[in-house]
Amino acid sequence: xxxxxxxxxxxxxxxxxxxxxxxxxxxxxxxxxxxxxxxxxxxxxxxxxxxxxxxxxxxxxxxxxxxxxxxxxxxxxxxxxxxxxxxxxxxxxxxxxxxxxxxxxxxxxxxxxxxxxxxxxxxxxxxxxxxxxxxxxxxxxxxxxxxxxxxxxxxxxxxxxxxxxxxxxxxxxxxxxxxxxxx
Numbered sequence: 001x002x003x004x005x006x007x008x009x010x011x012x013x014x015x016x017x018x019x020x021x022x023x024x025x026x027x028x029x030x031x032x033x034x035x036x037x038x039x040x041x042x043x044x045x046x047x048x049x050x051x052x053x054x055x056x057x058x059x060x061x062x063x064x065x066x067x068x069x070x071x072x073x074x075x076x077x078x079x080x081x082x083x084x085x086x087x088x089x090x091x092x093x094x095x096x097x098x099x100x101x102x103x104x105x106x107x108x109x110x111x112x113x114x115x116x117x118x119x120x121x122x123x124x125x126x127x128x129x130x131x132x133x134x135x136x137x138x139x140x141x142x143x144x145x146x147x148x149x150x151x152x153x154x155x156x157x158x159x160x161x162x163x164x165x166x167x168x169x170x171x172x173x174x175x176x177x178x179x180x181x182x183x
Contacts, residue, residue, distance in 0.1 A: 009110040016057070036076045036155050040178060043071040043103040043111060050084055051101070061091065062098045071103040073175045075113075075156040084113065086145050087171050091115040095168065109175045116168040125162050 044067040051063045073080070084101075091099040097116030104110050120128065129150040153160040153173055163170045 013057070016160055036079065038074050038076055038156070040072050041075055041077045041080065042148045043067060043073060043109070046077065046081060046084070047101045047103070050081060050088065054088065057091055061095055063088070064098050064100045066102040067104075069105065069174045071105050072178055073109050074178050075158070075175065080156060083173075084111075086118060086149045087113040087140075090145065090171075095119060097168075105177060109177055109178070111173040111175075112169045113173075114168060118168075119164040119166075120162060120169055122164075125164075130161065131159070159161075 009088060044065065047065045049065065051065060054063055056175070058161045082167075088099060088101075091113060093116045100114040102112040120175035128146050130147060150160050156175070158173055158175045160171065163172055
C-alpha cells in the first residue's frame with residue numbers, strides 16, 4: 001500500500017512537470033500575442049498564495065516571505081505569478097536551503113527570489129536569459145524558462161537580473177512605484 005501511494009505521488013509530480021512544460025511551450029509561442037491586463041497587486045498576498053500552492057506539493061525547501069510594509073505593483077497578476085513560479089521552480093532545483101520571497105519599496109519596487117546554493121559563473125549570467133542557453137550546471141530543462149520569465153517581466157514594464165551572493169543567488173525584479181494619482 002505504501003509503495004502504491006508513493007508511486008501515485010510520483011506520478012502526480014510528473015504530471016505537474018509535464019503540464020508545466022506544456023504551459024511553458026504554449027506561453028513561449030503565444031507571448032507576443034498576450035494581452036496584458038494590469039491591476040494593482042498586493043505583493044505579500046501574491047507571495048502567500050504561491051507559498052500555499054507549493055506547500056500542497058510538499059517541497060523540501062521552506063519558503064519564507066519577507067515583506068515589511070504594504071508593497072503593491074501595477075502588473076498582470078497572472079503573468080507575474082507564473083514568472084515567480086518559474087523562478088521558484090529553479091530554486092527548488094538548485095537551492096540547498098530555504099527559498100526567500102522578498103519585497104521592498106524604495107525608489108522602485110524590488111522583488112527578490114533568493115536561493116541558497118551554488119553561485120552562477122559570471123560568464124554565464126549574461127546568457128541565462130537567452131533562449132535555449134543552459135549553463136554548465138543546468139539540471140533537467142529546456143533553456144526556455146528564464147527567457148520567458150524575462151519576457152513576462154518586460155511585458156509588465158519591469159527589469160530582471162541575477163546577483164550572486166556568497167551563499168547563493170538573488171533574482172531581482174524591479175518595477176516602478178505606483179503613482180496613485182495617475183492610476
